[in-house]
Structure formats: structure tokens, C-alpha cells
Amino acid sequence: MILDKAVALITGGAQGFGKEFARCLLSNGSRVVVADMNKELGNSFQEECSKVYGHNKMKFVYCDVTNSQELNRTFELARTEFGGLDIVCNNAGIISTKTSDVKPQIAVNLTAVIEGTYKGIELMSKSSGGNGGLVVNVASAAGFQMMPGAPVYTSTKHAVVAFTRSFKHLPVFATDGVRVNCLCPFFCDTTMLRNAEKENPEMKKNFEALPKIQIKDVVKAFMQCVEDDNMNAKAVAIMPPDNVYTLVFPPAVPKL
Numbered sequence: 001m002i003l004d005k006a007v008a009l010i011t012g013g014a015q016g017f018g019k020e021f022a023r024c025l026l027s028n029g030s031r032v033v034v035a036d037m038n039k040e041l042g043n044s045f046q047e048e049c050s051k052v053y054g055h056n057k058m059k060f061v062y063c064d065v066t067n068s069q070e071l072n073r074t075f076e077l078a079r080t081e082f083g084g085l086d087i088v089c090n091n092a093g094i095i096s097t098k099t100s101d102v103k104p105q106i107a108v109n110l111t112a113v114i115e116g117t118y119k120g121i122e123l124m125s126k127s128s129g130g131n132g133g134l135v136v137n138v139a140s141a142a143g144f145q146m147m148p149g150a151p152v153y154t155s156t157k158h159a160v161v162a163f164t165r166s167f168k169h170l171p172v173f174a175t176d177g178v179r180v181n182c183l184c185p186f187f188c189d190t191t192m193l194r195n196a197e198k199e200n201p202e203m204k205k206n207f208e209a210l211p212k213i214q215i216k217d218v219v220k221a222f223m224q225c226v227e228d229d230n231m232n233a234k235a236v237a238i239m240p241p242d243n244v245y246t247l248v249f250p251p252a253v254p255k256l
Helices: 016-027 039-053 068-082 099-124 151-169 171-175 191-199 201-208 215-227
Strands: 007-011 031-036 058-062 087-090 133-138 178-185 235-239 243-246
Touching (some): 007 016, 007 068, 007 099, 016 039, 016 087, 016 215, 031 068, 039 058, 058 068, 068 099, 099 133, 099 151, 099 178, 133 151, 151 178, 178 215, 215 235, 215 243
Parallel strands (some): 007 031, 007 087, 178 235
Antiparallel strands (some): 235 243
């Protein structure tokens, strides 16, 4: 992919991983639409990007990814604002241990990722007039192992990994030139992790006992997905101390 001509859309892009993905793409000449519910952080990031990368390189859009109409409008805006779409990063995510937050976690971490993936394919696929492209779904190391105290979050991330890997068996999308991959980062010092620690002291104790990865390693894995045109339906783990690698799962059950 030629990054200095690429247009990207990143959900949850005003903070955490998404913000650093945006910075990396912008530094390589791409144009980026950042979607987030935090208007203050989004507008501040847009001002910063205008000073560093120039005007009309990054646009912030308020978007609740659980609202299908807002999500669709954001995708259409990315295409009309910059004339196309090449990269979609479904990065928005939340974590909670409260039983009252079961549905919101499923809505943000899974349903919005599925809808964002299909919308990205719809707009980028060659059969729809696009040039092909890439979808990167942000899962978690909790997508292939258990996270203590967060069963719903863990379930949604397992589902994102399975959803992404399923595209290997759907060749219609591959022939349309859209690749779909996901990232599985280990614990990292982000706002989401700090909020989870505040909510649940027991979880904080577990987190503090574990090693952490650096955001730069997650960005490295993201760029691996972007730059390797042969990578499709893969789950990329980012684990301590400094390892970025593609997960190898047991083979599928043979067809009868």
C-alpha cells in the first residue's frame, strides 16, 4: 500500500492505540479521519495534527460506534472528505467488570467491529468501485487467553479474533482486494486499563503483577498489517518483552 496516498478511518482514535496509529500514518503522508466520542480530546488532537502535519490532513468526527447511523455517516464522510478509503481500523473498545455493562461492551467491542468491517469492505472492495484496502480490528491478548475478572470483555475479544480469522474462508472478500487482520496486544498503560484498575481494585492487583508492553510495539504490529500485502485473516500478538508475531491456531476441522 502506498501510504502517502492512503486515506484511513480510525475509531476510538483520539486516545490510546488509535491516536498513535493516526500519528504514524500521518507521518507517512496518509490522511486520517479520527472518530471518537471524546470531543475535547478529538478537537485538541485535530489542532495538534494541523500544526504538525498541515491543514486538511486529519479530521476529527464525533461518533458513537454503537449507533449504526452515526457509524455509517462517519464512513461516508471519510470517503467524501478525502476522496476515498484505504484503511479502516476498528479500534474503539471498553472494559468493565460491572454486570450492568454487559450490553455496552458487546455493542462497542464486537457489534461495532463487525459493522465497521463490513462497511469498510463495502466501500473499499473493487466490486464496489474501490481500490481494495485493509481492515485492522483491535482485539486483545484476551482474545486467545483468559483475563481474570473480565469475562465479558474476554468473550468479545475472543469473538473478534474468530470473526477476523473467518475471512480466510470467505474468498469473495479476498478477490475484492480487502484484507482483514486483527491485533492482540497484551496489557499496556492506556486510559482504558487505568479506568479498569480504578473500577476494580482486585483487577488492579492482577495487572500490577504482570509485565506491560509499550504502545510503540502495538504501532509496529499495526504497520506490519498495513505494509504486508499478503497478510490476511491473521491475528497478530504483541506480547512482552518485545515480541510481535502472528498467532498460529490449531488447524480447522477437515470437511466431511
